[in-house]
Amino acid sequence: MADRNIIRSLVVETPSFPGNLGKVATAIGLSGGDIGDIETVKVGVASTLRNITVHCDDEEQLEQVLDGIRRLGDGIRLHAVSDDVLRAHEGGKIRMKSRLDIRSLADLRRVYTPGVADVCREIHKDPEKARHYTSIANTVAIVTDGTAILGLGDIGPVAGLPVMEGKAALLDRFVGISGIPILLSTQDPEEMVRTVKNIAPGFGGILLEDISSPRCFEVEERLKRELDIPVMHDDQHGTAVVTLAAVITAGQNAGVNLKNAVVGQIGLGAAGLAICRMLMDYGVKQVIGADKSTKAKERLWNIGGETVDGLEELMERADIVVATTGVSGLIREEWVQKGQVILALSNPKPEIEPDVARRAGAAYAADGRSVNNLLGFPGIFRGALNAHAKKITRQMLVAAAIAIAECTKEGDLVPHPLDPKVHQAVARAVEKHA
Numbered sequence: 300m301a302d303r304n305i306i307r308s309l310v311v312e313t314p315s316f317p318g319n320l321g322k323v324a325t326a327i328g329l330s331g332g333d334i335g336d337i338e339t340v341k342v343g344v345a346s347t348l349r350n351i352t353v354h355c356d357d358e359e360q361l362e363q364v365l366d367g368i369r370r371l372g373d374g375i376r377l378h379a380v381s382d383d384v385l386r387a388h389e390g391g392k393i394r395m396k397s398r399l400d401i402r403s404l405a406d407l408r409r410v411y412t413p414g415v416a417d418v419c420r421e422i423h424k425d426p427e428k429a430r431h432y433t434s435i436a437n438t439v440a441i442v443t444d445g446t447a448i449l450g451l452g453d454i455g456p457v458a459g460l461p462v463m464e465g466k467a468a469l470l471d472r473f474v475g476i477s478g479i480p481i482l483l484s485t486q487d488p489e490e491m492v493r494t495v496k497n498i499a500p501g502f503g504g505i506l507l508e509d510i511s512s513p514r515c516f517e518v519e520e521r522l523k524r525e526l527d528i529p530v531m532h533d534d535q536h537g538t539a540v541v542t543l544a545a546v547i548t549a550g551q552n553a554g555v556n557l558k559n560a561v562v563g564q565i566g567l568g569a570a571g572l573a574i575c576r577m578l579m580d581y582g583v584k585q586v587i588g589a590d591k592s593t594k595a596k597e598r599l600w601n602i603g604g605e606t607v608d609g610l611e612e613l614m615e616r617a618d619i620v621v622a623t624t625g626v627s628g629l630i631r632e633e634w635v636q637k638g639q640v641i642l643a644l645s646n647p648k649p650e651i652e653p654d655v656a657r658r659a660g661a662a663y664a665a666d667g668r669s670v671n672n673l674l675g676f677p678g679i680f681r682g683a684l685n686a687h688a689k690k691i692t693r694q695m696l697v698a699a700a701i702a703i704a705e706c707t708k709e710g711d712l713v714p715h716p717l718d719p720k721v722h723q724a725v726a727r728a729v730e731k732h733a
């Protein structure tokens with residue numbers, strides 16, 4: 300099933316004789332919906348009740364699907380439509396949990412007082428032991444001020460929390476790291492740096508997330524300098540790592556030699572500038588960039604890149620196009636060149652849908668759901684924590700990108716994020732280069 304934007308759970312009642320579920324499935328399919336899971340809730344003598352998960356492109360298509368089912372008649376009834384995504388978020392996605400069971404008084408005295416005091420004394424005598432006797436070495440703060448939440452913009456840290464909880468869930472699921480969202484109610488770089496430094500003693504690493512440019516550059520630079528634990532702004536370097544991996548495989552698949560290729564980057568914010576820097580470091584000779592902001596373009600000049608004024612010019616010249624503007628539909632179909640590679644990475648909606656780009660002649664096209672920093676940040680932090688690294692260096696990031704490219708199946712641009720091998724491979728590569 301292709302990635303769709305809307306997921307709904309439909310409660311449908313059908314008469315209990317063969318062929319009725321088929322009618323419902325046909326109605327959904329004829330309106331362009333995809334069926335996910337089907338769960339039978341109740342089988343009665345006269346009728347059967349089922350939960351049917353449906354995936355659609357947009358609200359309009361969903362309405363057509365619902366109308367199609369309602370029109371079936373003959374005892375087929377649509378009882379309820381619920382939003383699976385909202386339902387899944389009820390109560391939040393994460394929680395803090397004890398690793399030790401507390402059943403007996405002995406457990407209590409071991410886990411808590413008075414036993415715990417001995418552990419405190421040990422750490423007080425030798426602070427290095429905190430790594431061994433606490434959760435610090437396996438815990439990463441996921442810090443945001445809520446100013447660049449996906450492409451939704453400055454919606455504040457609380458509205459952005461579902462993204463941070465999502466990153467925590469991924470860290471847990473893929474590499475067993477505890478991610479703790481930290482929401483900052485300030486946008487002042489000085490205050491942000493001070494706050495993160497003040498809470499840093501409880502963490503093995505700091506993942507900065509969805510902080511808008513240009514403040515993100517200063518905040519990250521200072522924290523890297525002033526803290527001796529790994530600090531990484533995911534939207535910059537996590538994205539750059541995964542994009543480099545996709546560009547490497549795209550180059551191989553499309554027979555383009557990266558050393559001679561022109562890569563065009565649209566959007567020179569947090570993600571875009573880091574992508575340009577990473578590609579230039581990797582040896583791509585010609586990186587051209589476009590942004591509506593002159594200040595953003597100046598930042599690319601400062602690192603030796605070339606800028607163009609119009610998106611059309613960039614689209615005309617580039618063999619590989621990467622876009623990270625947050626603007627859905629920014630790339631027009633008629634700008635796509637035959638054989639081009641297009642990575643439209645903005646979430647939640649890309650600058651051009653991959654199937655539209657391919658129809659317009661692109662050799663390879665992907666969006667931010669598949670080329671996503673999720674392929675990088677879990678393994679990068681796992682590797683850095685395993686190595687007790689104090690910094691995440693450029694070599695570690697390039698090694699991560701190469702590891703991702705090497706895990707990619709033939710014909711794909713990047714590996715599937717649910718493939719545990721990729722996160723392990725990234726962790727190993729990063730640890731080796733730490």
Ligand SMILES: NC(=O)c1ccc[n+]([C@@H]2O[C@H](COP(=O)([O-])OP(=O)(O)OC[C@H]3O[C@@H](n4cnc5c(N)ncnc54)[C@H](O)[C@@H]3O)[C@@H](O)[C@H]2O)c1
Binds near residue numbers: 511595
């Ligand atoms: N797929 C991924 O893994 C991934 C990772 C990071 C960011 N992103 C996406 O990239 C987008 C940007 O994120 P960011 O953190 O870099 O934000 P940002 O705000 O730092 O940067 C966005 C840049 O795009 C520029 N821009 C906006 N509209 C433009 C237009 N019409 N023409 C040219 N330039 C334009 C802005 O001036 C800015 O410099 C978001 O949608 C985010 O979801 C995707």
Ligand SMILES: O=C(O)C[C@H](O)C(=O)O
Binds near residue numbers: 673
């Ligand atoms: O959160 C994601 O899915 C990727 C990225 O960090 C983004 O901001 O879009």
Ligand SMILES: [Mg+2]
Binds near residue numbers: 449508509533534
């Ligand atoms: Mg992000």
